[in-house]
Amino acid sequence: MHLVDLTMFYPSVTGGVGTYLSAKSRWLRSHTGIRHTIVAPVSRRSEIEKHVVSIPGMTIPGSHGYRIPLPLPMPVALARRAVERLEPDLVEVGDPYQCAWSGLQASRRLGVPAVAFYHSDLPVLVGQRFGRIAKRAATRYVASLYPHFDLVLTPSACMVAKLRKLGITRVERQPLGVDTKVFAPEHAHADLRAKLGLGADTRLLVYAGRFSREKRLPLLMQAVRRLGKPYHLLVIGSGPELTSFPQLTRLPFQREPARLAALIGGCDLFVHPGDKETFGMVALEAMACGVPVLGVNAGGVAELVDGQSGMLVEPGSVDALAQGIEDIYRRDMRSLGAMARERMLCHYDWSRVMPQLIHHYSSLVGANQHAALEVRPRYAID
Known part of the structure; x- marks a missing residue:
């Protein structure tokens, strides 16, 4: 079983997406038989580990380290091809921009499920910066993008309700977690x-x-x-x-x-x-x-x-x-x-949260992948 995460938000100076992906990668390696790869516009060689595939990107000024995939203005094909070469069994995207469309295209070409994790309320963020007209445009964009995914995950019940109100029916709550050994x-x-x-x-x-x-x-x-x-x-x-x-x-x-x-x-x-x-x-x-x-x-x-x-x-x-x-x-x-x-x-310990995530994946993959998605019993409640 091979899971690929595709996002422009890894790694960044701040933000929960990088924390989520790093925690997921460590947990999957320790607790399951899942192979996990992150595809992202990583800039520094020190951050390109064995499970990270870097695609070209450019730092966005004032964005706390976020990088936009290159080449502009159409980087979708480049990221799509990077995902296709990995031949994953499931693709998850962690942002609503170019990577979302790249992940969707790759999943359809490969014939595998596509999951989107809706981390941030895009219309609210856009509206606070650019006003009501921009917020309405962002709302239409979200409503047009996310119905294409086989499953949309979002971390709170209030966001589930918002997305369903936009007509996105395949959406489920998936809370995030914390390393309770570090934060203690x-x-x-x-x-x-x-x-x-x-x-x-x-x-x-x-x-x-x-x-x-x-x-x-x-x-x-x-x-x-x-x-x-x-x-x-x-x-x-x-x-x-x-x-x-x-x-x-x-x-x-x-x-x-x-x-x-x-x-x-x-x-x-x-x-x-x-x-x-x-x-x-x-x-x-x-x-x-x-x-x-x-x-x-x-x-x-x-x-x-x-x-x-x-x-x-x-x-x-x-x-x-x-x-x-x-x-x-x-x-x-x-x-x-x-x-x-x-x-x-x-x-909210990661060992409580991650099995929930595995359950969502299990609902999408074929029967032949279910064995790899089983959580090792001795870690189930640690």
């Missing part, structure tokens, strides 16, 4: 407050991710300013400059997951003000670190957090965020963090 309470930075020059009594909040518009980070910053001392906000990530104020500390994007885990684990509370998340993997990473999460009751994050692992507040409101932060500190934060970790282990 024992790796927390024990003296983070001292390293940041903060007092021991500081109530330390953290946000990690891109500083893009859809993350609604200014709302959180306003809430922290309104609360005043002893609250302090640590933001970790990349994006435009942020308005500086005494209760804000900014750290750059952490390429090493272990470093990010240590920073998040050294804080009291992870806060995510975004209401357009398709999933919210960084919120899961915080939960895996034993840190409770305050999110908003909209988007993918709302499906991850319950009353035992954190809190949800009204979206788009500075007042609601400020009140929620105050309210959650009145609860037993240690107990919330422990329950957040437990929820992660039960539902």
